[in-house]
Amino acid sequence: MDRVIIESLRVDTIIGILDWEKEVKQTLLLDLEMLWDQSKAAATDDYQYALCYASVSQAVSDMITAQPIGLVETVAERTAALVMEQFKVLGIKVRVRKLAAIANVNSVGVEIVRGQWSK
Numbered sequence: 001m002d003r004v005i006i007e008s009l010r011v012d013t014i015i016g017i018l019d020w021e022k023e024v025k026q027t028l029l030l031d032l033e034m035l036w037d038q039s040k041a042a043a044t045d046d047y048q049y050a051l052c053y054a055s056v057s058q059a060v061s062d063m064i065t066a067q068p069i070g071l072v073e074t075v076a077e078r079t080a081a082l083v084m085e086q087f088k089v090l091g092i093k094v095r096v097r098k099l100a101a102i103a104n105v106n107s108v109g110v111e112i113v114r115g116q117w118s119k
Ligand SMILES: Nc1nc2c(c(=O)[nH]1)N=C([C@H](O)[C@@H](O)CO)CN2
Pocket: 015, 016, 017, 018, 021, 070, 071, 072, 073, 098, 101, 102
């Protein structure tokens, strides 16, 4: 199955479980791989059959920034649910990385796979 990919979608938002994290925005980077049959879009060259990565990116960013979130797991789960429900994606892989969350690492985070994911 074909995939539409969004790499390193940057979202600056209130994220974290510590008190100071409720006051200061931090940066999340999201990677999305979405199962999507692109054959009709490619055969017709017609945008209406494409999964619009710009629309997905905007919807995900709006959802994440709409309210404070504690865990990166919550971000990943809500992102997968939103994309599958709103964009009728059959399967999705979501990786959420939080930059500078702890000392001596570039990032920390989680990766989940939901729906009809095939290798
Ligand atoms: N599995 C997780 N562990 C931790 C998280 C998280 O979101 N998922 N968050 C924190 C703190 O917010 C940390 O990022 C603050 O620096 C700790 N562990």
